[in-house]
Amino acid sequence: MKTFLKIVKRTLIAVLSLALIMIFITWFYMKKPQFGALPEGERLELIKKSPHYKEGKFRNLEEKPTITKGYSMVGEIWTSLTKEFPHTEPLDVLPSIKTDLKAIPAHENLIVWFGHSSFFLQLNGVKILVDPIFSGKASPLPWGVTAYKGSDIYTADDIPEIDYMLLSHDHYDHLDYETVTALQRKVKYVVCGLGAGAHYERWGYTKQQIIEKDWGEKVQVKPDFTIFAESTHHDGGRGFKSSQALWLSFFIQAPAMNVYYSGDGGYSDRFKKIAAKYPAIDWAIMECGQYNKAWQSVHELPEEVALATTELKAKNMLPVHHSKFTLARHPWNEPLERISALSQRKQYRLATPMIGEKVRLDESTQLFKQWWKTIK
Numbered sequence: 522m523k524t525f526l527k528i529v530k531r532t533l534i535a536v537l538s539l540a541l542i543m544i545f546i547t548w549f550y551m552k553k554p555q556f557g558a559l560p561e562g563e564r565l566e567l568i569k570k571s572p573h574y575k576e577g578k579f580r581n582l583e584e585k586p587t588i589t590k591g592y593s594m595v596g597e598i599w600t601s602l603t604k605e606f607p608h609t610e611p612l613d614v615l616p617s618i619k620t621d622l623k624a625i626p627a628h629e630n631l632i633v634w635f636g637h638s639s640f641f642l643q644l645n646g647v648k649i650l651v652d653p654i655f656s657g658k659a660s661p662l663p664w665g666v667t668a669y670k671g672s673d674i675y676t677a678d679d680i681p682e683i684d685y686m687l688l689s690h691d692h693y694d695h696l697d698y699e700t701v702t703a704l705q706r707k708v709k710y711v712v713c714g715l716g717a718g719a720h721y722e723r724w725g726y727t728k729q730q731i732i733e734k735d736w737g738e739k740v741q742v743k744p745d746f747t748i749f750a751e752s753t754h755h756d757g758g759r760g761f762k763s764s765q766a767l768w769l770s771f772f773i774q775a776p777a778m779n780v781y782y783s784g785d786g787g788y789s790d791r792f793k794k795i796a797a798k799y800p801a802i803d804w805a806i807m808e809c810g811q812y813n814k815a816w817q818s819v820h821e822l823p824e825e826v827a828l829a830t831t832e833l834k835a836k837n838m839l840p841v842h843h844s845k846f847t848l849a850r851h852p853w854n855e856p857l858e859r860i861s862a863l864s865q866r867k868q869y870r871l872a873t874p875m876i877g878e879k880v881r882l883d884e885s886t887q888l889f890k891q892w893w894k895t896i897k
Contacts, residue, residue, distance in 0.1 A: 555661045555698035557691065557720035557759045560766070564733075568715050571735050571767070578764040579716070581754045583789060585818050592815040601850070608852040612897045615671035615844065618877035623681040630777045632880040636672040636845030638695060638785075638808065641680070644775040644882075647742060650683045651771075651782060652695040653704065659694035659846045661759075666694070669853070672845040672876055677703035685740070685748065688713040689784030690757045690768035691720060694811075694846055698724065705730075712740055712748060714767030720759070735767065747774045751795060753786030755819050770795075778803035778882060781833060785842065787818040788825035792832040804882060805835035805869070810843030810856035820849075823859035830869050838864070839872045839880065844893070854893045861891065 560568055568574050573582075588594055620633050627646040634640045635653070642649040657673045659666040677700055686708045689695055696717075702724050711721055711731050718731040732740055734750035741747055749772040757766045770784040772795065781795065781802045796802070807830055812820040821829065830838045843856040857873060864871040873889045874880050881887050 553661070554723060555759075557696075557698075558723040559760075559762060560716040560719045564716065564719060567733075568765075571715055573736060573767065574715075579714075579757070579767050580764075581756075582752055582791070583754065587756070587816060587819055589815050589817050597813075597815050606850040608854075609847045609850060610853050611669055613670075615669055615896065616875050616892050617671055617674050618875055618879075619674055619679075620877050620879055622679055625681075630882040632804070632806070632839065632874075632882065633877060634839065634841065634874055634880070635675050636668070636876045637810075637843070638689070638841045639845075640806065640841065642773075642780065644773065644780065645746060645777050647746060647775070648681060648684045649687060649773070650680060650685075650704075650708070651687045652689055653677075653680070653686070653700050654694065654697040654845075655703070656697050656699035659697075659848065661693060661698075666846050666848060668845050674877065677707075680704060680707060683708045684710065685742065686711045687748070687769075687771055687782070688717055689753075689770065689782070690714065690755060691717050691759055691766045692757060692785070693759065694848060695785070696720065696759075710740075712750070712771075714750070714757070714769045716766035717757075720766070734769070736769070745776050748772075749774070749799070752791055753784045754789050754791070755784065755786040772799050772802075774800065780804045780806065780882075781835065782806040783808050783829070785820060788821050788829060792829040796832060796834050802833050802835040804837045804839065805830050805833050806839045806841055808842040809840035809860050811846075811848040812851065812856075813849050823856060823863055826860060827863040827867060830864075831867060835869050837870045837872060837882075837885075839874070844876070854896065857891075857893050 573579050622641055630644050632640050632642050638652045639654050640651050655676050657668045705725050713733055715733050715735050718733045721731050736750060736752040739747050739749045751770045751772055753768055753770045755768040756764050757768050758764060771782045773780040779800055779802050785808050807826050809823055809826045812822050840860050872880055875892050
């Protein structure tokens with residue numbers, strides 16, 4: 522009996538020691554700068570005044586479970602570990618175009634998409650960069666999610682001087698430490714949700730560069746050019762404490778046209794409200810990818826993307842959040858296949874550019890190839 526108790530005691534000591542070592546390693550690793558910073562001091566006091574910050578975290582306008590009824594977190598983890606999902610990333614190198622962004626004339630109104638949700642937007646000479654990821658990864662871990670071959674041809678060096686860099690939310694596939702720090706000297710202003718400025722400040726951005734906004738607030742670029750921060754149904758976080766920085770969508774009202782970027786988020790009635798609140802939307806840039814019925818509340822399914830675009834009464838739609846990282850279990854090209862089928866005979870025109878291809882916003886006759894069809 523004594524021998525058995527000794528074995529049990531030694532086993533418990535070994536397990537506890539291992540657990541303490543893992544806790545220390547995790548704590549030490551979480552001190553790395555790519556995890557950003559939590560808001561504190563004056564920033565935290567400002568956040569507490571927001572009607573959307575309750576009981577220590579930001580909240581969606583409508584509270585509902587992240588996991589869909591009939592699914593469970595444990596079940597989803599088990600499914601991921603025990604089942605194989607085919608074709609979740611391409612075998613081939615994705616086709617792309619290396620547009621010289623620094624040589625684009627100021628009079629051109631265009632979008633250049635970099636894969637996933639990263640894109641360059643120029644309107645009336647104002648240069649805007651949205652959710653840029655040029656490090657080739659969407660994770661703080663060395664073995665984490667990496668970009669598809671051919672999808673990461675742009676670097677921070679390719680980016681011109683930027684007037685406004687917009688951040689939809691602080692998840693790793695939208696806020697990239699390496700990219701943001703490399704761009705600091707090129708960016709005049711960052712527009713982000715309340716709380717997210719703490720990340721940028723830790724990474725070397727000055728207080729004068731950072732503009733933090735709540736839902737319904739705006740940034741006046743020029744007398745006739747405004748960027749509005751609007752809601753979406755999602756969450757945020759870069760560590761163990763979630764929802765400390767607000768997630769946004771953006772309505773950009775410029776003399777040339779109006780552009781809406783959905784950011785990440787599940788379907789809700791906000792699209793009808795956006796259409797009622799703002800002038801006609803010429804271009805809607807919509808999240809379409811990395812979805813699953815199990816987490817449908819925070820990421821739209823393609824049929825919901827088509828419905829939302831219709832409710833926005835948008836003239837044109839560019840689907841994003843696909844073709845760079847595998848963050849869900851669907852085939853990598855399924856978002857493009859499904860949204861192309863769902864967009865037939867709709868009131869909006871669908872744009873499906875290759876990575877790096879110019880989308881000429883003024884040209885309603887521009888054609889786009891179904892480039893993913895030939896990719897294995």
